Amino acid sequence: MSFLTVGTVAFDAIETPFDKVDKIIGGSATYICTAASYFYKNQQMVSVIGSDFPKESIQDFQNRGIDTSGLDVKEGEKSFFWSGKYHNDMNSRDTLITDLNVLADFNPVLPDSYQSPEYVMLGNIDPALQNKVLDQIPNRPKLVMLDTMNFWMDIAMDELKKVLKRIDVLTINDSEARQLTGEYSLVRAAKKVAEMGPKYLIIKKGEHGALLFDNQNNVFFAPALPLEEVFDPTGAGDTFAGGLMGYLANSGDVSFDNMKRGIIYGSTMASFCVEKFGPNRLFELTDEEIHNRVQEFVNLVQVDITLT
């Protein structure tokens, strides 16, 4: 059994109202696989980097139980680079630079050594590539989760709708759910998404938490932890997905009840992610810290009401 992630591995430059960093490793697959590594070891990564990407970071991935055979290193080329600046409210940001570099020709190929994975996380890339990944997996995985964004809805809606028919869990934010379905009400949006294919829809609302819908009108709400300081939100959504998928892969249970638990673990990992620049906080967590933070999430909504 294994857990495959397809996404980006990159360099980021990030500026927040508090501080800035010129070059730090990032990319969706970096956050997803690192967060998942706290729960599940047998991971496979598919991405593309240039020869400028630090060997030690690849070694770190491997030390975390992540097979990097599918990490295509383009000799003499440069890794994907993104630069962004957060506004004072930390909820919105401007993209300053997007240098696709090796990502421009990204052609995800699953190595023969990657046996048919049971858990698949398709990070936010071109839906055509997401379809291409699924084409290479002969046996239907137990759970496929997909992340996407408004950009792909604008320019590749048909391809996106095609891949939505082939997945189990869609994770998007509230404005993307509204754009995808044309419904303002998230309850109605969830019903339309269910008709498009996915069994589960997770709507990420950042500092306002996350909603889980299934296709049987069940709904679950997970809060975000009120934090004294959000240092850098970069990668929080991918970290959420990674914590969730790692938890599910480890437990082998994709029921609605276990999705709820997974979302609390995903939210927990995301709450750590924002405490330092980039993925730095995710490199140093202890099981005890995670345990205590999960307890905080459980306590946050705990209320004893006796209904007779």
Add this chain to the structure above:
Amino acid sequence: MSFLTVGTVAFDAIETPFDKVDKIIGGSATYICTAASYFYKNQQMVSVIGSDFPKESIQDFQNRGIDTSGLDVKEGEKSFFWSGKYHNDMNSRDTLITDLNVLADFNPVLPDSYQSPEYVMLGNIDPALQNKVLDQIPNRPKLVMLDTMNFWMDIAMDELKKVLKRIDVLTINDSEARQLTGEYSLVRAAKKVAEMGPKYLIIKKGEHGALLFDNQNNVFFAPALPLEEVFDPTGAGDTFAGGLMGYLANSGDVSFDNMKRGIIYGSTMASFCVEKFGPNRLFELTDEEIHNRVQEFVNLVQVDITLT
């Protein structure tokens, strides 16, 4: 023992993307007292209206256990009138008309028949009037809750800070919490509010739920129920406050744990309020509907995580 509410009783004209109504009764005290009446009967109301206000509505208040001796009827004058139009997202609105009428000279006077109340709700009016109400209560009430808004922070901050020293619970929205304290982080804002006087701070976030902070670093989050349709959000905040205060007055318990329960009941009443125009939905609820809705709130965040 009694529960006193001071606020407005008024007419509203409301336009939403779905429908409109030219004249419907409204005002903070209308929503607060009506919501509270499902939990607590010995209520007292202080407000001002013109002789145009329907006698049947006053009779309805009385039938709900609300003493209207403090409802000052100005013969030959007109009641406060507000008109507003909601945008498509239902989260923002434009005020079209504000005719203060009798409210311009509102001078809240507690009748002698109102014995010193134990629970006091100060609806969103001029902080100078809120102070004046407290001046008329000889014995310190068990719990005083206050609602206010950005408008009073703009023009009457000193008077507002004065009344904050005399109350137990402040209820405002997230942007008002930020304006009042100058802190973007709600956790930090809560600490500053605690220094201003209130033991409890409730931050209402509309469709994103509500946060409760006490002055001992305890925090509780109550979700909002994801609704298929929000018909008219008018009065939802006051309804929340009324449900909460009615629940607290009935139980006689103002501990943090009971505040949490009260907030679920307040959220429940607010979720009904938005289903019809104005307070209409609040006039027709059954105990069974309330019970079932509370259960929905409890289920919404229910997750079984075994932490060892």
